[in-house]
């Protein structure tokens with residue numbers, strides 16, 4: 254059952270977002286509201302700007318036009334230093350998990366705490382322990398990333414994203430390249446964070462099975478705007494041929 258959103262307040266509001274990179278006009282007046290505590294899955298054809306949108310939400314990219322408000326703070330015009338409090342609210346799991354190869358699992362997870370200025374070793378150890386418990390990797394805390402499977406690396410990435418206790422986590426293709434069982438584990442972890450801590454999640458994915466399993470709402474990004482926004486049932490029951498072709502993976506290229 255989708256989580257009802259009518260009585261929730263917006264956590265992220267994107268209004269009229271335009272972004273050009275080089276000659277490409279990638280985002281073209283995109284509007285999107287993400288509510289506190291929901292799991293919003295962001296789908297759409299490859300190369301349409303889903304990752305570019307995520308990067309705007311933590312200020313790694315700046316809009317050419319438009320405004321982004323996170324937890325009531327409008328990011329427009331903020332300097333790098335002023336973005337720090339917003340970045341504390343949002344954790345991100347990058348596509349390749351982006352772990353430091355020379356650091357073991359625990360050190361990777363501790364990294365954002367140390368970077369954020371925390372120096373109390375006991376507190377760092379406790380927070381790392383809690384985050385690794387959530388992703389069920391406590392036993393592997395001394396391993397180097399090279400000795401982990403792809404699914405384990407993604408889970409370390411999730412632990413690192415949640416260790417500062419953010420209100421929102423952005424996931425860029427968390428289940429790509431994983432077998433269906435491991436994908437299910439990751440999906441369950443995303444839901445666990447929502448249920449246990451009320452975390453807001455935005456998940457970029459091509460994994461339609463995962464969409465129908467864990468999304469409260471789905472947004473389809475196409476040609477620089479949100480082409481569809483609704484519940485998984487509304488997506489499934491849409492009569493729009495563009496949406497149906499996307500769900501069924503039809504390309505219209507004949508062999």
Ligand SMILES: Nc1ncnc2c1ncn2[C@@H]1O[C@H](COP(=O)(O)OP(=O)(O)OP(=O)(O)O)[C@@H](O)[C@H]1O
Pocket residue numbers: 274275277279297298299300301302303304305306
């Ligand atoms: N740093 C960059 N320099 C140049 N072009 C970029 C850069 N980042 C993104 N792009 C371009 O922006 C477009 C959107 O990229 P993005 O990674 O957001 O797509 P996506 O929808 O996430 O795709 P996929 O589903 O394949 O991951 C692409 O054409 C990409 O080449």
